[in-house]
Amino acid sequence: MEILIKAGQLILSLSILIVLHEFGHYLPAKWFKTRVEKFYLFFDYKFSLFKKKIGETTWGIGWIPLGGYVKISGMIDESMDKEQMKQPPQPWEFRSKPAWQRLIIMIGGVVVNMIVGIVIYIMVLFTWGEDYLSPEHVYNGYSFDETYEAVGFVDGDNILAIDGKPLTDALGVNKEILLRDAREITVERNGAEEIILLPEDIDMKAFKSGAMQGIFPRFTAILDTVIEGYAAREAGFEDGDSVVAINGQPIRFWDEFVAAVKPQADKEIVIDFYRAGKLKSLAVTADSSGTIGVQANRPIAKMFEITHKSYSFAESIPGGLDLGVSKLSDYVSQMKFVFTEKGASSLGGFGTFGSLFSPTWDWHVFWSMTAFISIMLAFMNFLPIPALDGGHIMFLLYEMITGRKPNEKVMEYAQMFGIILLLGLLLYANGNDVYKYIFGGGN
Template sequence: MDGLVMAGQLLLGLSILIILHEAGHFFAARAFGIKVEKFYLFFDAWGYKLFSFKHKDVEYGIGWLPLGGYVKIAGMIDESMDTDQLSGPPQPWEFRSKPAWQRLIVMLGGIAVNIVLGIFIFWMLTFKAGETYIPNDQLVNGLVPGKIGKEIGLQAGDRVVAVNGNPIKRFDEVTSSKVLMGNSQLTIERNNTTKTIAVPGNVLEKVADYGIGEFVTPRMHAWVGDVVAGGNAQKAGLKVGDKIIEANNKPLQYLDELKTELAAAKNQTIALKALRGTDTVSLNPAVDSDGQIGFAADVKDLPQQTQMYGLFESLPIGASKAWGAFMDNARGIGKVVTGQVKAQKAFTGPVGIANMFGGQFDVLKFWSLVGLLSMALALMNLLPIPALDGGHATFLIIEMIKGKPLSDKFMEKAQVVGFFILIALMVFVLGNDILKHVIK
């Protein structure tokens, strides 16, 4: 069932984005009097479709191949490769008969809609839910470095007070793109001294390998939250609300200290002591091969604040989040191009995106991911690859500079090249996705 919910959310989210993206092209074309022949969600490859109807000379439908969607604009060389209509003289309602600046607007219409949609979604999410965060100055126990954090020199209990010399108010700034994109500086407080730690340029690749939890997490006491029913912790008598204070005769305060002791006691029994109210109880749970005993930590140590905003206050914050998502994707692509991050670690396909949505429908999470995908789709379509909007826009800008259009033969060949580039990218992303999320 979880898999169906994931797939359903992915399909719904992508369908919304595709329909609105193509609507941007559709309405821009109609505004300039250009005839639109088809408007399809998904591709009706080889003429096969799931559903269609005709209204005012436009065929609307749903294709069977879920790799995007399209509007077929009269007099334009596109992915349909239908060049028969170009053999005759240009007609006033055709794309090719319009000025280059109008054609450019039509090509950028879908990208513009994705950007506006992303801003609108983040605006509404900010207005509805506000911003919940951990105040950095209230995180008195500091942080816990994972494998990546330890490699760059962080230690348990460190407090990050500034990023690139700028004081931080929220702990999530430590795991934001301004840090994870690398080549940044963390100012930390450790044992009443201040130090600077450099974050290398390849940190994002390592986070892709090990997960953000292996960079840094807030430090918490070893409070017991949920206990797995039938698990080793429950069998040993551990209860919700307990606070573990000793493991194998070693006093401890923090969850990371407990995890260290559990890791050293894999496939063994460990002696624990826990506070239960005012009483101290002794427990002897078995530790599994993963260093777990079967409970989730309670995050009561983590102070949280929620700041709400008015409708108009939320707009610049939402726009900033949308732009930040756009630029994070752009910088990520830049790191792939320059070789700082491997492509197979940077790109996520449908399987990975479905996993992000999760097996339970959460309205805020769903729209947050749709907003992120909308900005990612805008960036992807801006890339100057033939067959993408950015490729068409690039050729139109060249035409405007030259003062005459590129030849139909060149455009046909460019479209074919672009088509094969896109197919190769899709195969790579999907194959990489399967390897990352299915074959483990």
């Protein structure tokens, strides 16, 4: 049922965004008296689920849920309608319009996606406000992955400032370092302030080591999930057991628990814990990787005291604009990780996107994710890849600068190359999802 709910949210979200994106092309095309032959949600290879002709445009829903399109007369697009392009240009065709009008038609979808993302963020802030973890509610400092310990951090350090600016969101430290190039961190250690200067390549080191959340506020060592089929479950541990010692060594925080268990590969360890207020003790043998099969996956709100900020409508406008711009900036920044071996293997398809939605129908999560996907689609469609809006924009800019139209054969071959490239990326990304699902295993 959870899979169906997530899939339903993903399909609804993409459907809304695809239709609005295509309207971004359709409306300026009509303004400039350019004929739009088809307006489709999803692709209609061979047949349609629904279609109806209104005026000169056929409106429909295809059966292949991989996007949508508007077919504009006299334009080399994904339909690859070569016969039409062999005919003399007609005044209502795309190719007969001035370059500046064609540019507005092509850029309309990207602009609409960006505006839609920002408008949704405005309404999300106005309706639900914003939750964040204030630094003043981080009472036990932070835990640090080995990547960060190697450059001077110590578990328990409390982060005060980033690049000289006071920390405002205790959960935003990793984002500041990995995506916004923060390199000067002020910490409090044993009552004294220290400044830690990070190496320039700390972002790549953290990514390659899997430490994208390598800095996190410390939280108590509670076994939130004891996984079926692993040693801890077989030994008798249950969800919610609160660990206090391992082999006689006192344990308070989750990072201490992980640090104590991992070196005990293939060894028996004795764990003391509280269950329903009673102190208990059980022995368990870790596997060859130092894993016993437990996870800490409590919601943030159950780990820490969360601060809620409400927005008036007037406040939500600049707030939503800032949020949309920062989401775009962060998304563009993370592209640097894609062009690495680990980044390429991490690419995901529809399964990855679907997993980002709530397992229950949550409108707050749904609209937040829809806003993010809209902004992501704006960026992706702007890339200068043939078959995407950015490819058409690239050729139009060339024409406007040089005063010469690109050869139609060149554009046809470029379009075909772009379609093959995008299909290849689609197959690769969704293949990664299938591989992870089959071979991902437990933690």
